[in-house]
Amino acid sequence: MSPRMTRWSLILSSYDYELRYRPGKSIGAAYALSRLPVKDDSACAEPMPPEVFMLEVEPHGPVSPKDIALATARDPILSKVRTWLMSGWPHKCPSADFAPFISKRDAFSLQRDCILFGSRVVIPSQLRQEMLRMLHRSHQGVVATKATARSYMWWPGMASAIENMISHCSTCQSVRHLPPREPIHPWMDEQVDPWSRLHIDFAGPFRGRYLFVAMDSASKWPEAKVV
Structure with a gap:
């Protein structure tokens, strides 16, 4: 079951309900019910206590925005990119290392001394191995790991780094699917x-x-x- 289905199954497990199919044309009132005010809220005077699905949560992740900002200032590539974001981009690309940034210059911004690519934070080279280990703690496959990474972070060559990490993970290689069996080729009739x-x-x-x-x-x- 996918993570989204697992999450919804966990949320709905506290309710006793029955699913019945009804065509869309017969449930138009459901939209209005979500908008109409409740005249008598006595039934809601004592709300049910919320279900607790997680007993302990880390207040801060292993890598904070301050850590990323400090590593960005020490990174030889990202420190110059951050300067360009504040003072202006160069007319020519100084070297091939800056090409991924200059070609997408309109997508970058600066927030709390961290470089953002769209809504994703750009990870300095000093922290990339640590971020890869965090992404692969649950030993998901290449597709799922890339999808998670692309939701939060970016750096040049991130997809290749994820593929290389998983291909060298002994745990993942030991449980990967075996190659499919070769089908039996029947004798030809000619x-x-x-x-x-x-x-x-x-x-x-x-x-x-x-x-x-x-x-x-x-x-x-x-x-x-x-x-």
Whole structure:
């Protein structure tokens, strides 16, 4: 079950309900009920206590905005990008390291001394390995890990870094799906000359011995030899 379905299943597990299908044309009143005021709120005088699904939450994550701002100031690439955001971008790209930033210059902004790419924070090189470890704590696959990362952070080559990290994760490699079995190819029905095509295989063991078996595709004549 997907994380979204799991979350909704957890929220609705405290209710006793029954699902029934009704066509959309017959539930127009449901929209109005969500807008109409309640005349008598006595039933809501004593609200039910909320369900607690999490007993403990970290007040701050392992990496704070202050940590990112300090690492950004020490980063040789991002420190210049931050200066350009405050004073103006250069007319020419100084080096290839700045190309991913200059080509998307309109998407970057500065907030609390942290560089944002759209709504995502740009992670300095000093913190990238730590962020990769945080992303992969639950050992999700490549697609899910990329989707999580793209919701919160960005840096040049982030997708390749995620792929490389997961491909070298011993835990992920030990539980990955095995390669699919190769389907059995049936014998062809077209006419072939005798002994122009053979089907060969090993059979056994029979009394501790194996047989090398060959069959003519045209006549179906078998030959076997003990090996």
